Amino acid sequence: MPLLVAGSVAFDTVHTPVAWRERVLGGAAVYFSYAASFFTTVKLVGVVGEDWPDTYTDMLQRQGIDTSGLHVVEGGETFHWKGKYLPNMNDRETLEVHLNVFGDFQPRLPEAYREAPFLFLANGSPRLQSSVLEQTTGPKLVVADTMDLWIREEHDALMALLGRIDGLVLNDAEARLLTEEENLVKAGHAVRALGPRFVVIKKGEHGAMFFGEDEIYVMPAYPTERVVDPTGAGDSFAGGMMGYLAEQREVTPVTLKRALAYGVVAASFTVEDFSLDRLRQIDRSALEERMAAYEQMLRF
């Protein structure tokens, strides 16, 4: 089933302790779309400037991603993020953020997008996320991501959004900030109490935790020694997760759990190179192979 995603499309300048890349393809909605495209048709909503190369659009389209919702602003510049990873390759520092055309993005969904049954609101202001949600015609599953900035500065809008979504995906620091609970199990329950039926807390190199009505569980990250650039890992995780759910067409405790595992596996590829470079080398069978290894790893 079609999966709609709205969020940032960006150029990233990334410094790691051993290498760096300037203005490479990035953005939450891009990582998400690409990871999800292994499973289902993705409809991308985003905005870029005149500096956006058509070759990127072509590349996304070849992957089966519908880019008719990717708005190009004449005379505008694409969102540019610059960051630096600490030696542990898990924590990072944002050096520069140039929102550019993403700053006053007012998304307009193409007609063909509105009935998509699966919706992911990638990290963006809760107002922007709500505006996208309002243009859809009752999706079967709505999941959102958020970040510290919105928790701090658009708290009321975020709270309103939390009452209207099925699932929230956020990282450990964000869950702690949102709930003022240090213990992640308590934090997960507390986020659920704010509205979402389920919550996924991403823990970077330590995997993810799931909180649903009847169960909580933890999934470790797939262990890899080739961690080149963690940028986009969380978005790829969400893409793998939502892509699999859209493919399965139904959201049950069983499909949700497998979906998280596919998310872990998708993220484990993303970190193995800069930008989408590693994801672009793989296909569904590579995902399945690692998924089988991951499943085996957790059996005893």
Added chain:
Amino acid sequence: MPLLVAGSVAFDTVHTPVAWRERVLGGAAVYFSYAASFFTTVKLVGVVGEDWPDTYTDMLQRQGIDTSGLHVVEGGETFHWKGKYLPNMNDRETLEVHLNVFGDFQPRLPEAYREAPFLFLANGSPRLQSSVLEQTTGPKLVVADTMDLWIREEHDALMALLGRIDGLVLNDAEARLLTEEENLVKAGHAVRALGPRFVVIKKGEHGAMFFGEDEIYVMPAYPTERVVDPTGAGDSFAGGMMGYLAEQREVTPVTLKRALAYGVVAASFTVEDFSLDRLRQIDRSALEERMAAYEQMLRF
């Protein structure tokens, strides 16, 4: 089969963000012994001072722990550790260390201890660990723990020990320090290259990683919202692991993996209260129940 453990027996003064306890029962060998005692007969080697209450010895004995190797130094004082946990309840600061009688402990193994087929060298100086190993008659499995202090200050003795043991258990920071590798997968392989046939890296609230000849895997911690005091979690983990192996009598990839899972489960109880308080409330069936839940959690 009997399991021999040598290491610290201590009084701990523990401060957490919400509570504190003064001079409660602790020490690596104590946590280890108690956790292992659910599975097998444990023979404890350690040293205490005159301030050691007989009631503690009685309590350990009632749990089936052989304390004939627990030496009481007349006029001496028991090892006392004082520490403080940060709000995340994972990182801690050591405030005071009074080694006391443990400082110049020269262990002498009772005759009945020497043939124990399973041996755990809990955290202690590599010289002390080697001295214990030399008094045994060729155990089937020898596993050791270590810490930053020995990595820094007794490097050569530690390297010599690593060539004589089957397995090493250490935490993530120690693995990084020992190998100068930030990536834990690389660090795990690098520790194995120093000698041990297998390596377990403990990651606190994030579980543990295993490195063997043919496989590596990650096991998440069992999620609990009742984290009262993490002291002794790593030693309880090792106790559950070694206890199960001694019970199974054989060390295969299959028993090792289940052993790690039992270690995770044992540790998850330890953190739920100060000292041995939570472990003292449970029995084997409580461990089995949580083990089943843990196994279920990791299936999808």
